[in-house]
Amino acid sequence: MKLKERLKHRILLLGAGGAGKTTILRQMDLMHRKDKKFTPQERSVFRDTIRYNLLNSMCQLVRACNELCDAGIIEAETEIASRLFTFEEQDESQSRKKCPVLSKALRRCVAGPPEDLERLTGSVLTIWKDVDVKRVLRRRSEFEIMDSFAYFIPQVKRIFARDYVPSTVDVLRCRKPTCRNTLLEFKERFRATGPMNTLQIVDVGGQRAHRGKWIHQFSNVSAVLFVASLSEYDNLLEEKRNRNCMTESLELFEGVCSLECFRDTEIVLLLNKWDLFQEKVGNSDFGEYSPVYRKTKRVA
Numbered sequence: 001m002k003l004k005e006r007l008k009h010r011i012l013l014l015g016a017g018g019a020g021k022t023t024i025l026r027q028m029d030l031m032h033r034k035d036k037k038f039t040p041q042e043r044s045v046f047r048d049t050i051r052y053n054l055l056n057s058m059c060q061l062v063r064a065c066n067e068l069c070d071a072g073i074i075e076a077e078t079e080i081a082s083r084l085f086t087f088e089e090q091d092e093s094q095s096r097k098k099c100p101v102l103s104k105a106l107r108r109c110v111a112g113p114p115e116d117l118e119r120l121t122g123s124v125l126t127i128w129k130d131v132d133v134k135r136v137l138r139r140r141s142e143f144e145i146m147d148s149f150a151y152f153i154p155q156v157k158r159i160f161a162r163d164y165v166p167s168t169v170d171v172l173r174c175r176k177p178t179c180r181n182t183l184l185e186f187k188e189r190f191r192a193t194g195p196m197n198t199l200q201i202v203d204v205g206g207q208r209a210h211r212g213k214w215i216h217q218f219s220n221v222s223a224v225l226f227v228a229s230l231s232e233y234d235n236l237l238e239e240k241r242n243r244n245c246m247t248e249s250l251e252l253f254e255g256v257c258s259l260e261c262f263r264d265t266e267i268v269l270l271l272n273k274w275d276l277f278q279e280k281v282g283n284s285d286f287g288e289y290s291p292v293y294r295k296t297k298r299v300a
């Protein structure tokens, strides 16, 4: 991307929900700090969300096991699993309607007495070690589970400990859907001897419900950074479960590129989640989800 030296540049981060926009913003924020760290106070803010991420992933995993595995979770663990669910399902019907991602009851558990969480540590680890769970995980594309679950679940002891303060990596792995536009501003020289430019990076909510608000950010944009997740090709959209994520991303990208207001604006496509793509592509045939790729492969 080539930006002319100007005093101020606005760069818009666009892309579907979960593509990684906010994580990129957090990384840019870190890169422009002297010590490359978030302060303990900043990290503490993420504590409950990370605990929620972990517990929610566990519930998603247990539910998937019960649905996809013939035996379900083995007998001894059914009780443990149901304990996890009691936290989630107390007022599921109420909260799901209002907020499909954050369930109220789970949040209550996370913010509740520390003994509640500590009691769950063993249950989480027992389920995580189960062979059936490992088998079900190979069928990941068939159910919904957040990307960072494999990072968070094995660290449950540390995360549920009373004195837990998230690390910088924990913060980068944390999933909290963006509801309000966020602005990050920093100064950057494009050439060692050039003038100092101010870069304003705008992060928006990517889920369908938030895209109507994008238009308010479309003026005075120097560049659009469109983020798409490489690893989502076999996943279904969080907000519409019969819609493939890659199709959603491609159509959204086409839509952004064809907007009249961006006719003279630089648009950069950033293909994110390379690490997850590498892990996944051996087990899940990319060609099954991309007719263009399938055709090219056959010709080659």
Ligand SMILES: Nc1nc2c(ncn2[C@@H]2O[C@H](COP(=O)(O)OP(=O)(O)O)[C@@H](O)[C@H]2O)c(=O)[nH]1
Pocket (backbone or CB within 6 Å): 015, 016, 017, 018, 019, 020, 021, 022, 023, 024, 146, 147, 148, 172, 173, 174, 175, 176, 177, 178, 206, 227, 272, 273, 274, 275, 276
């Ligand atoms: N493994 C991995 N996870 C990522 C990467 N980029 C983002 N994530 C995770 O994907 C989830 C969604 O990212 P987020 O930045 O909230 O997406 P947004 O909705 O586009 O803002 C978070 O849990 C991130 O930690 C990546 O390159 N690799």
Ligand SMILES: [Mg+2]
Pocket (backbone or CB within 6 Å): 021, 022, 023, 176, 177, 178, 203, 204, 205, 206
């Ligand atoms: Mg976001």
